[in-house]
Amino acid sequence: xxxxxxxxxxxxxxxxxxxxxxxxxxxxxxxxxxxxxxxxxxxxxxxxxxxxxxxxxxxxxxxxxxxxxxxxxxxxxxxxxx
Numbered sequence: 001x002x003x004x005x006x007x008x009x010x011x012x013x014x015x016x017x018x019x020x021x022x023x024x025x026x027x028x029x030x031x032x033x034x035x036x037x038x039x040x041x042x043x044x045x046x047x048x049x050x051x052x053x054x055x056x057x058x059x060x061x062x063x064x065x066x067x068x069x070x071x072x073x074x075x076x077x078x079x080x081x082x
Contacts, residue, residue: 010037011044018048022055 017034020026026034038045 011041014038014041014044015047018044018051021048022051 014034014037017026017030020030021034034048038048
């Protein structure tokens with residue numbers, strides 16, 4: 001049985017992976033873990049979408065019209081997913 005503490009730790013780990021994802025700093029195994037979790041968890045998907053949006057805005061401020069590094073990694077499919 002998964003304890004509440006384990007669940008909280010899992011979600012905190014996913015939040016960290018989300019931040020790393022938009023920076024393009026994940027291994028293939030980390031990508032797979034993040035994608036699988038985001039496919040099942042609306043709350044963490046929202047965190048990822050927010051991270052991606054912040055990264056895009058920062059890139060625009062810096063004068064770079066390209067999206068965040070994470071946007072081209074296949075995780076964009078989660079943006080706007082409910």
